Amino acid sequence: MDGHSGEKLLYLTDEQLRKGIEAMFFAYRGFTSDPDRILEKYGYGRAHHRALHFVNRSPGTTVNNLLGILGVTKQSLNRVLRSLVDDGLVESRVGQRDKRERHLYLTPSGTSLERKLADAQQARVRAAFRDAGPEAVAGFRKVLEAMMDAENKKHFHSLKE
Amino acid sequence: MDGHSGEKLLYLTDEQLRKGIEAMFFAYRGFTSDPDRILEKYGYGRAHHRALHFVNRSPGTTVNNLLGILGVTKQSLNRVLRSLVDDGLVESRVGQRDKRERHLYLTPSGTSLERKLADAQQARVRAAFRDAGPEAVAGFRKVLEAMMDAENKKHFHSLKE
DNA sequence: TTGGAAAGTCAACAAGGCTGACGTAAAATC
DNA sequence: GATTTTACGTCAGCCTTGTTGACTTTCCAA
Numbered sequence: 001m002d003g004h005s006g007e008k009l010l011y012l013t014d015e016q017l018r019k020g021i022e023a024m025f026f027a028y029r030g031f032t033s034d035p036d037r038i039l040e041k042y043g044y045g046r047a048h049h050r051a052l053h054f055v056n057r058s059p060g061t062t063v064n065n066l067l068g069i070l071g072v073t074k075q076s077l078n079r080v081l082r083s084l085v086d087d088g089l090v091e092s093r094v095g096q097r098d099k100r101e102r103h104l105y106l107t108p109s110g111t112s113l114e115r116k117l118a119d120a121q122q123a124r125v126r127a128a129f130r131d132a133g134p135e136a137v138a139g140f141r142k143v144l145e146a147m148m149d150a151e152n153k154k155h156f157h158s159l160k161e
Numbered sequence: 162m163d164g165h166s167g168e169k170l171l172y173l174t175d176e177q178l179r180k181g182i183e184a185m186f187f188a189y190r191g192f193t194s195d196p197d198r199i200l201e202k203y204g205y206g207r208a209h210h211r212a213l214h215f216v217n218r219s220p221g222t223t224v225n226n227l228l229g230i231l232g233v234t235k236q237s238l239n240r241v242l243r244s245l246v247d248d249g250l251v252e253s254r255v256g257q258r259d260k261r262e263r264h265l266y267l268t269p270s271g272t273s274l275e276r277k278l279a280d281a282q283q284a285r286v287r288a289a290f291r292d293a294g295p296e297a298v299a300g301f302r303k304v305l306e307a308m309m310d311a312e313n314k315k316h317f318h319s320l321k322e
Numbered sequence: 323t324t325g326g327a328a329a330g331t332c333a334a335c336a337a338g339g340c341t342g343a344c345g346t347a348a349a350a351t352c
Numbered sequence: 353g354a355t356t357t358t359a360c361g362t363c364a365g366c367c368t369t370g371t372t373g374a375c376t377t378t379c380c381a382a
Contacts, residue, residue, distance in 0.1 A: 022218075023301075073370075074329075080368095142293040
């Protein structure tokens with residue numbers, strides 16, 4: 001028996017894993033709650049937020065690229081995208097080189113709502129980061145990245161910074 | 162200008178906050194994907210997983226307590242709970258002291274499915290924890306806890322170590 | 323020139339949230 | 353003892369957001 005190695009691996013016990021899993025569950029609820037409240041006032045949902053976020057992050061992205069990032073069907077994305085285009089928050093431009101493609105951009109009102117949602121969400125994350133400190137934040141990022149699928153990790157790294 | 166403090170607060174810039182937010186989004190997808198695949202085979206969804214998880218964690222918990230933890234309406238929970246009871250995974254016992262209450266327990270088959278789901282989810286979390294190391298895990302937990310609502314933090318701490 | 327990729331659309335369906343209303347039993351309170 | 357509150361269940365209906373399948377149009381590229 002090696003008491004030392006048992007001590008070192010405390011964070012891998014069933015109990016600790018369960019607590020980590022529960023932490024993800026409860027934290028994710030807080031994570032989405034502030035934007036959710038704003039979206040409700042606009043008659044939008046989380047799917048609209050995600051679309052606005054990633055279009056803002058990669059202006060000119062194609063629908064197909066967005067599908068890969070969001071991991072939903074085109075029918076599902078199209079419904080969300082259509083309402084955003086109809087409401088004048090997103091502009092869909094036919095591709096120059098390849099006219100089958102649609103390139104997506106936020107309009108000024110789209111940018112404005114995205115900013116509002118990001119502010120709300122960032123306020124909570126900023127507070128959490130500040131409270132936890134830089135080393136905790138580094139650990140947080142490290143664990144989250146290790147938790148991603150290979151596919152999602154690719155998308156994650158393809159986004160700037 | 163203070164270059165030093167700018168350096169120290171790098172993790173609070175807009176870019177870093179956005180990356181933290183995106184990390185949560187992509188990681189949460191990985192986090193739920195393994196149990197989701199198992200649930201599908203049983204004709205269940207994430208809501209069933211959550212119910213099984215928390216009933217397992219607090220055997221004998223009341224419906225009302227579970228409602229608080231899950232943060233959904235009783236109609237929504239009831240639909241899920243009914244199917245689990247009908248399928249013989251959860252047992253609902255009338256309270257001894259207060260007969261209005263229903264106390265919830267996993268049956269052997271309920272325990273078995275919960276174990277299977279937990280194994281799948283824990284495998285990924287364990288691998289992520291192992292890769293990231295104990296200090297990263299501590300930071301991960303610290304940030305997640307700071308991200309929770311007061312209400313959720315209360316629920317989180319009420320669950321046994 | 324033709325095959326296939328990209329995009330859009332229609333229809334139908336399911337999970338899982340929600341509100342509102344109603345009923346029942348039991349506990350708590352007046 | 354009568355009334356009110358609590359805990360739970362249930363019916364009905366609605367919404368968002370995911371799914372599959374089928375079909376069309378456009379248009380690049382082999």
